[in-house]
Amino acid sequence: MKLGYKKDIQTMISEVSSNEAIDHVRIMNDEGFITYSSQLNEIGKHINLVSPHHIHFNLQKLNHRHIDLFSESNIYSAIEPIFNKPECRTCHDDEKVIAYLDVDTDLTKAEVKFQTGSLHILFLAAVIILIMLGGLYLIFNQLINKPLNKFLFAFTDVGQGKLDTQLNIKNEGEIGTLAKNFNLMVKQLRQSKDEIDELHFKQLMHADRLTTIGEMTSQLAHEINNHTGIILSRADYIQLEAAVDPNLSKIKDDLDVISNQIEKVSTVTRHILRHSKLNSVEFKNIDLKKISKNAINTLQPVLKKKDINIITDYTDDSTIIFGDAYQLEQVFVNLINNASDSIIKKGEVKISINKDNGKIKIIVTDNGGGITPELLDQIFHPFFTTKEGDKGTGLGLYIIKNIIEHHKGSIKCESLVGRGTKFIILLKGVDD
Ligand SMILES: Nc1ncnc2c1ncn2[C@@H]1O[C@H](COP(=O)(O)OP(=O)(O)O)[C@@H](O)[C@H]1O
Ligand SMILES: [Mg+2]
The missing domain is CATH 3.30.450.20 (PAS domain)
Structure with a gap:
């Protein structure tokens, strides 16, 4: 050394x-x-x-x-x-x-040191395991738990009928694919539901039309009977006259009456046939005044029988809207029909179509029995009716509300028992 x-x-x-x-x-x-x-x-x-x-x-x-x-x-x-x-x-x-x-x-x-060292190692291992577990939990939470919770909420929403539910999961893996498929499935479900709803609504409208037709058929039979009676009596008269004084001019007048009556019969049947058709929806520019007149003509026999006077109050302004003629005619037919049903005998139904704050306002008023405040909330619900037997289906106002909403409009009802009822509809005109 x-x-x-x-x-x-x-x-x-x-x-x-x-x-x-x-x-x-x-x-x-x-x-x-x-x-x-x-x-x-x-x-x-x-x-x-x-x-x-x-x-x-x-x-x-x-x-x-x-x-x-x-x-x-x-x-x-x-x-x-x-x-x-x-x-x-x-x-x-x-x-x-x-x-x-x-x-x-x-x-x-050395043993103490070894034991202390072991304890330190154990403590360190525990800390590392805890950190790893924490990390694993965070990864699990981010990749599995959170998306799974989103799925759970989305499933609950879809189960409750919220078919506009969409999952916002930006994940490239299986979870992302699952979310994409889920969104696609809900979208298809919504499309199918919309199609079913549309079909269902069409069928309801048709069912409602058929009910109205059913009500009108007895009136129609009565009406046809009246006209054919006149035709027959005139024919009898011509026959008698012709037997004693065969004058051609007189026969001509009678023939005019006959053709006139036949014309009336054909007008009524034409209206009925038109109303009973299940038409495809066609949106175009239509004049509400013309549509309401068609409805009044269709219901003329019913109104005449009950001695109900129809008063129209039409504005000189344009009342043209972009809509479906048959659906809107059904609105008028149903409203006038309900008004007529609320009048026991002899009454008045007023139809006004005017401009109001840039919108077209339709008001149908009757002086019938009215609706109690408790029932007023329910009249637009499907199958709600106060009419007995086969008379009511409870679909008329439900269909009216849907048609008005399809036309982006609104409808409300005001009524006083014993005084009458008023339906107010607001629609957007093409000139507005
Ligand atoms: N103008 C009205 N006057 C009184 N009650 C009415 C009037 N319009 C509707 N109602 C009430 O609303 C209910 C629902 O009408 P609606 O949906 O057309 O079905 P329905 O005519 O088949 O009963 C009627 O049963 C009636 O009680
Ligand atoms: Mg009705």
Whole structure:
């Protein structure tokens, strides 16, 4: 060992022995004298003096590591011969072994240190596991839990009939594909429902028309009877006249009457046939005044029978709207029919079509029995009727409301029991 490095050796020994588990580090010569030690007061003393029984063998014969475990002090001792090397020859001549390194480890301290270390490792492992679990939860929450919750809410919404539900999941994986398919499925469901609703509504409208026709048929039979009666009596008269004074001019007048009556019959049947047809919807510019007149003509036999006077109050302004003629005629027919039903005998139905604040306002008023405030909220509900037997279907006002809404308009009802009822419709005119 070069002399200049002796200080370094002592420093190294101090550093190594600073480890809590190290009890002692010393270097001894072949006679057992301590040359370096972690305990400075040992230096220069013989090993047997500072630690009796520590060396219980011939030190000079030691040529390999010797290990001892002193159970009473729980010291683990390792003595290692330091062999001479060419670079040491300047100081140590031909000696084979130049010194002995004795490192004593205190096993109790080492065990404590090991246990503390283990505890630290365990704590660190627990922290790492917790962090990993937290991370996994975050990933699971972001990738699975959140989308799954969105699916759950969306399913509930669809189950409750909200068919405009769409999932907003921007995920490229399976969840994203699932969301896309879900959105497509709901879209198709909504389209199917819209188609069914439209078909259903068409059928309801047709059913309502058929009911009206049913009501009118008996009136029609009565009407046809009247006309054919006149035709027959005139024909009888011509026959009698012709028998005594065959005058051609008189026969001509009677023939005019006959053709007139036949014309009336054909007008009534024409209206009925037109009303009973299931027409396809066709939106075009139509004049509401003309539409209401058609409806009045269709219902003329019913109104005449009940002695109901129709009063019209039409504005000079344009009352042209973009709509479907047959649907709007059905609105007038249903409203006049209801008004007529509310009048027991002899009454008045007023139809006014005017401009109001840039909109076209239709008001149908009657002086019939009126509607109680409790029932007023229900009259637009499907199948709500106060009419007995086969007379009412409860679909008329429901259909009217739907038709008006299809035309982007509004309808409301005001009524006083014993005074009469008023239906007010607002529609957008083409000139507005
Ligand atoms: N002008 C009216 N006067 C009194 N009650 C009416 C009038 N219009 C509608 N109603 C009430 O609203 C109900 C529903 O009318 P509606 O939907 O046309 O069905 P329906 O005529 O087949 O009963 C009627 O049964 C009646 O009670
Ligand atoms: Mg009705």
